[in-house]
Amino acid sequence: MKPRRIAIIGFGAIGSDLAVALLERGKELYRLGILLDPASTSRDRVPAGCKLLSSIEELREFQPHLVVEAAGHAAVRTHVPACLGLGFSVVITSVGALHDPVLMEGLIALAEGSGGRIILPSGALGGLDYVRATRGAAGLGIRYESRKPPEAWRDELTRLGYDADHLEEEVVLYQGTARGAASAYPSNLNVAATLALAGPGFEATEVAVVVDPKAKGNTHSITGESELGTVRIEIANRPSPRNPKSSWIVSRSLLAAVEQHFSPVVML
Numbered sequence: 679m680k681p682r683r684i685a686i687i688g689f690g691a692i693g694s695d696l697a698v699a700l701l702e703r704g705k706e707l708y709r710l711g712i713l714l715d716p717a718s719t720s721r722d723r724v725p726a727g728c729k730l731l732s733s734i735e736e737l738r739e740f741q742p743h744l745v746v747e748a749a750g751h752a753a754v755r756t757h758v759p760a761c762l763g764l765g766f767s768v769v770i771t772s773v774g775a776l777h778d779p780v781l782m783e784g785l786i787a788l789a790e791g792s793g794g795r796i797i798l799p800s801g802a803l804g805g806l807d808y809v810r811a812t813r814g815a816a817g818l819g820i821r822y823e824s825r826k827p828p829e830a831w832r833d834e835l836t837r838l839g840y841d842a843d844h845l846e847e848e849v850v851l852y853q854g855t856a857r858g859a860a861s862a863y864p865s866n867l868n869v870a871a872t873l874a875l876a877g878p879g880f881e882a883t884e885v886a887v888v889v890d891p892k893a894k895g896n897t898h899s900i901t902g903e904s905e906l907g908t909v910r911i912e913i914a915n916r917p918s919p920r921n922p923k924s925s926w927i928v929s930r931s932l933l934a935a936v937e938q939h940f941s942p943v944v945m946l
């Protein structure tokens with residue numbers, strides 16, 4: 679089998695973790711192109727062996743078998759439509775951007791027109807196979823709760839008049855629909871958006887964002903019920919040993935998505 683060419687958009691905490699993991703698999707399996715703006719400070723960190731790409735035109739010439747966006751919500755608006763329009767399939771990490779129905783419908787239309795596919799990884803979350811299977815079941819209710827220590831929400835707490843260093847009680851930062859959560863905190867609630875897309879949609883998925891002074895780390899919980907049964911999932915992610923600001927599991931989820939894309943055996 680010839681090496682697969684993977685274009686990664688972005689080389690921050692998640693993109694660099696993914697790139698290192700793919701390079702460790704061996705260059706007979708994967709060749710990497712990294713798309714970054716010409717002025718990006720991340721360019722200096724891109725390891726030898728990866729092709730630096732500076733524009734969509736250069737990405738097109740690289741002819742990737744798969745594109746992975748790990749750059750942020752703005753890149754979902756600028757680069758992902760161009761990639762789908764060229765017929766490339768794209769793994770989108772910044773799933774929260776898809777709470778905008780105009781963007782989502784536009785991307786789907788591009789994918790349908792070109793044969794590219796939009797691939798949504800489970801990212802920091804899990805159990806999406808179960809949630810997906812409950813779609814359409816009678817009595818379906820799906821809830822997501824994010825619980826993080828004050829440090830994770832320092833700026834938001836300060837804006838609301840709380841002192842993040844001396845918080846004694848829990849603060850519910852948000853309670854409502856997944857659409858409202860993704861719109862209020864786009865870069866923090868990719869997981870709520872992923873759950874909504876897997877399950878009953880942005881309006882019917884309930885979200886609570888809790889700041890907990892007793893929390894030791896970041897936890898994600900999913901609870902739900904339907905005629906099929908009940909579900910309760912709690913996930914506490916560890917930071918990446920290479921990039922402490924990123925949950926280790928996110929780049930591993932992208933790695934799994936890349937491997938599934940090319941695997942003769944697909945597990946959903």
Ligand SMILES: NC(=O)c1ccc[n+]([C@@H]2O[C@H](COP(=O)([O-])OP(=O)(O)OC[C@H]3O[C@@H](n4cnc5c(N)ncnc54)[C@H](O)[C@@H]3O)[C@@H](O)[C@H]2O)c1
Nearest residue numbers: 688689690691692718720748749750753771772801802868
């Ligand atoms: N799905 C999930 O569960 C999940 C979890 C965590 C983070 N995320 C999302 O993943 C994305 C990446 O996270 P990160 O921690 O690696 O971020 P980061 O800030 O560490 O890195 C972002 C990288 O993208 C590059 N970049 C920014 N805009 C770009 C553009 N328009 N074109 C090309 N490159 C661009 C930057 O130079 C940098 O290299 C974030 O948007 C975040 O919201 C998703």
